[in-house]
Amino acid sequence: MLSAESLAKIDREVAKYPADQKRSATMSALRIAQQEKGWLATETIEFVANYLGIPPVAAYEVATFYNMYDLKPVGKHKLTVCTNLPCALSGGYDAADYLKQKLGIDFGETSADGRFTLVEGECMGACGDAPVMLLNNHSMCSFMTREAIDKKLAELE
Amino acid sequence: MLEIEIDGKKLTVPQGSTIMDAAHSVGTYIPHFCYHKKLSIAANCRMCLVEVEKAPKPLPACATPVTDGMRVHTHSDLAVKAQQGVMEFLLINHPLDCPICDQGGECQLQDIAVGYGGGSSRYQEEKRSVPGKDMGPLVSAEEMSRCIHCTRCVRFTEEIGGFQEIGMANRGEFSEILPFLGKTVDSEISGNVIDLCPVGALTSKPFRYSARSWELSRRKSVAPHDGLGSNLIVQVYNHKVMRVLPLENEAINECWLSDRDRFSYEALNSDARLTRPMIKHDGKWHETDWQTALDYVVKGLTGVSAQHGKDAIGVLAGAGATTEELYLLQKLARAFGVNNIDHRLRQRDFAADEGQTGALWLGSTIAEMASANAVLVVGSTQRHEQPLLAARLRQAVKKGAELNLIHVADDELLTRVNAKLIVAPQALADGLAQVLKAVAELKGASANLDLSGVTVYDEARRIAESLVRAETASVVLGSVAQHSPVFSQLLAIGGEIARLSGAHFGVFSEAANSVGAQFVGALPRRGFAGAAVTAGLNAAEMIAAPRKAYVLWGVEPEADCHDGQAAVAAMKAAETVIAFTAFKGDGLLDYADVLLPTAPFTETAGSFVNMEGKLQTFNGVVRPLGETRPGWKVLRVLGNLLSLQGFEQNTVEDVRAEFVGPFGDGAAKLSNAVSGVALDKPAVTGLVRVGEVPMYHVDAIVRRAPSLQATVHAKAPVASANPAVLAAAGLADGELAVVRQGACEVRVPVKADAGLPEGVLRLAAAHPATVGLGGLFDPIELKRG
Numbered sequence: 044m045l046s047a048e049s050l051a052k053i054d055r056e057v058a059k060y061p062a063d064q065k066r067s068a069t070m071s072a073l074r075i076a077q078q079e080k081g082w083l084a085t086e087t088i089e090f091v092a093n094y095l096g097i098p099p100v101a102a103y104e105v106a107t108f109y110n111m112y113d114l115k116p117v118g119k120h121k122l123t124v125c126t127n128l129p130c131a132l133s134g135g136y137d138a139a140d141y142l143k144q145k146l147g148i149d150f151g152e153t154s155a156d157g158r159f160t161l162v163e164g165e166c167m168g169a170c171g172d173a174p175v176m177l178l179n180n181h182s183m184c185s186f187m188t189r190e191a192i193d194k195k196l197a198e199l200e
Numbered sequence: 201m202l203e204i205e206i207d208g209k210k211l212t213v214p215q216g217s218t219i220m221d222a223a224h225s226v227g228t229y230i231p232h233f234c235y236h237k238k239l240s241i242a243a244n245c246r247m248c249l250v251e252v253e254k255a256p257k258p259l260p261a262c263a264t265p266v267t268d269g270m271r272v273h274t275h276s277d278l279a280v281k282a283q284q285g286v287m288e289f290l291l292i293n294h295p296l297d298c299p300i301c302d303q304g305g306e307c308q309l310q311d312i313a314v315g316y317g318g319g320s321s322r323y324q325e326e327k328r329s330v331p332g333k334d335m336g337p338l339v340s341a342e343e344m345s346r347c348i349h350c351t352r353c354v355r356f357t358e359e360i361g362g363f364q365e366i367g368m369a370n371r372g373e374f375s376e377i378l379p380f381l382g383k384t385v386d387s388e389i390s391g392n393v394i395d396l397c398p399v400g401a402l403t404s405k406p407f408r409y410s411a412r413s414w415e416l417s418r419r420k421s422v423a424p425h426d427g428l429g430s431n432l433i434v435q436v437y438n439h440k441v442m443r444v445l446p447l448e449n450e451a452i453n454e455c456w457l458s459d460r461d462r463f464s465y466e467a468l469n470s471d472a473r474l475t476r477p478m479i480k481h482d483g484k485w486h487e488t489d490w491q492t493a494l495d496y497v498v499k500g501l502t503g504v505s506a507q508h509g510k511d512a513i514g515v516l517a518g519a520g521a522t523t524e525e526l527y528l529l530q531k532l533a534r535a536f537g538v539n540n541i542d543h544r545l546r547q548r549d550f551a552a553d554e555g556q557t558g559a560l561w562l563g564s565t566i567a568e569m570a571s572a573n574a575v576l577v578v579g580s581t582q583r584h585e586q587p588l589l590a591a592r593l594r595q596a597v598k599k600g601a602e603l604n605l606i607h608v609a610d611d612e613l614l615t616r617v618n619a620k621l622i623v624a625p626q627a628l629a630d631g632l633a634q635v636l637k638a639v640a641e642l643k644g645a646s647a648n649l650d651l652s653g654v655t656v657y658d659e660a661r662r663i664a665e666s667l668v669r670a671e672t673a674s675v676v677l678g679s680v681a682q683h684s685p686v687f688s689q690l691l692a693i694g695g696e697i698a699r700l701s702g703a704h705f706g707v708f709s710e711a712a713n714s715v716g717a718q719f720v721g722a723l724p725r726r727g728f729a730g731a732a733v734t735a736g737l738n739a740a741e742m743i744a745a746p747r748k749a750y751v752l753w754g755v756e757p758e759a760d761c762h763d764g765q766a767a768v769a770a771m772k773a774a775e776t777v778i779a780f781t782a783f784k785g786d787g788l789l790d791y792a793d794v795l796l797p798t799a800p801f802t803e804t805a806g807s808f809v810n811m812e813g814k815l816q817t818f819n820g821v822v823r824p825l826g827e828t829r830p831g832w833k834v835l836r837v838l839g840n841l842l843s844l845q846g847f848e849q850n851t852v853e854d855v856r857a858e859f860v861g862p863f864g865d866g867a868a869k870l871s872n873a874v875s876g877v878a879l880d881k882p883a884v885t886g887l888v889r890v891g892e893v894p895m896y897h898v899d900a901i902v903r904r905a906p907s908l909q910a911t912v913h914a915k916a917p918v919a920s921a922n923p924a925v926l927a928a929a930g931l932a933d934g935e936l937a938v939v940r941q942g943a944c945e946v947r948v949p950v951k952a953d954a955g956l957p958e959g960v961l962r963l964a965a966a967h968p969a970t971v972g973l974g975g976l977f978d979p980i981e982l983k984r985g
Contacts, residue, residue, distance in 0.1 A: 098364040100364055100366065100380040101364050107370045110484070
């Protein structure tokens, strides 16, 4: 189900915890699985759970609790826009609206060409850089004015 | 000890108690939803907020440990205001559908809302709605909008069931309780989540919309499907059993009930019930009255005995019958001159019979076994045979007990196992003998058995060390051990282990009244209370050497006997088969000559003796269905019709009085001691069957309970074997194979299971798909289909 490379990464995470507490590595294992598969299908979650020796529903609880796990297929670029208070006061909603209009999709949707998915996010701990946007869960984009958004999207073209 | 004050009442409580514990100890009620005494503390419903002096805000009573000098107010303005606030929040998303909710009338939310809820809601916005879930045929999760997220069900499956099958997905107001996508809840004790659910989110599927809780009368009874003797509340409406709930008894079933005991009642109201006596004339069945039917029975019995002698009659009794019935049955048989009577229908090895002096039992109380530091379970599927005991042992392991196994398969017990020996059924005795030899070495004592041919392997030594190291230990034989061809050796070896190590030794009683049946003498070699009798034939001998007439008391031979195939052949060859039964089974209709409707446990007064030797009496909870009669009355009349002495009892109490005196507190008549058994490893060539009886096929009642039959546990069995065995037969995992025992061939899919020892084929018995096969632990052939 997962590549040997991913399994090796999961093993490395598991090794950080006592042998009888493999459950502690659930979040890392799901993250690694999502990196390889792009999103977390039910079968992927079940595979990870069995690999860690925990009940599948316990892994499912974790996967559904955190919104950086994708339970549906996402586009090539996942854009997460923060709309929590500091960002909202500094134009977070404007940024989101501009993206919606520009990509022609709403929150939680994927563009028809499968390249972009737009997600409403929670505080990312960089309120000084508000409004912020997270690209593909890993790269933080600060001060997302319209111009910054245009520039970022152009880079991703 | 800490001194605290609750609502002005001073009390002392042990260190580590919570405010909830302290309040319970003085009878102060604190409203709560998520708190449950048998589950871990979650403190997520917040209903139990109370005021604690010097604390800046209300604290949850269930999760706040008491400190010395703490002063708690459970009904102060602050506490009540906090509780009312919580209640308002809980009701925000709860639908106002009490009139159509199954939980209505027995709903904790409804009750507490009366005490703490507002008359109307301030909430004007949209309520959330949650789609229903499929949790399988027993638990309904159709209306999950009612859920208040107490997570009792989640904690139950994880902590008591041993495997988290239910979880809470998503978060915040999107939280939902659900099983893993596409899975159902398959635990053998899943029905308990229905009792635990404080609202109408999880309800009983078979019971749904059939009655209101306040219309039902609650009557006490005792569970009839395993040797535990769980206490029941049977709820009755209009002389019909509507549902079954557990009655709390900490010493036996705690507050739980297995699904088998909870949902088997459906069969009691089914069309499969026999409601009038029936006689077969010229191959056709005719309904008749009791007088005619009993005259027919008398004629049959006297006819056969006149022509072939009394020895030509065999009596087979089910151990699910009441003590009163079994007592009268053996009294009637012996007074009539028949010595062939037995209730151990699935037993294969009777070599210990002669050297046995009392009724086989658990060897200790259930609580003692569950609190032992080390337990060795020999030949038991545990979760299927004794669902609640398996859960109890799981709790024991959590508290530090060491669970050791000698078994024929490496099953998932959902708990930590200290050491295990997995062997073929005929090698169970050798496995236990290894443990005995190691115990003897560790103790520096010698066993009274010849152990020269036994080689002790590491795993057996670890088991022995565990038993010797433990302050209190128990060694128990399960059903597989009892049905195996080496049962008597296991009894002898187990007894020696107990003697040398100081452990308790006993058996998990298979049926509700296995102990009672032995005590009242439904046995071929021991009479009532152990009295000496003329030896008769045991169950296996009665089948092996067919009798001319059989009396079946609550028995369906094809499913209840060790060798169903031979049993049916014996029935068919008999001149007459007289069946006392609550159901018209297909088998009985085929080979019996007269069917007499006797009452199941809900329709007769009686008693069961559970595996710890405790006699539990119960009364009938509903009127017998149709022309059904309580078994003890039928036997009493039959005794009169046969002109036998000692059948003048007028009430069930009269019958009970005859055996209750000698029974006393039971302890003196219970003994697992055997003598005169020598060790001898049976030589086996070829493949041997491991034929366990599936959980929902153990007796006539559960076999006819539709909801239980719809569960995964009642599915048609597959034949599993070690991959090497399959490879030798040229079969691959999942292929259809032909298995053969005697004249019967069955086509079943095969499954590779590396946890099985070589030389065995595991194929469940008593299921319609395998019912024609032979002995449970006899040789079996496997070939490509």
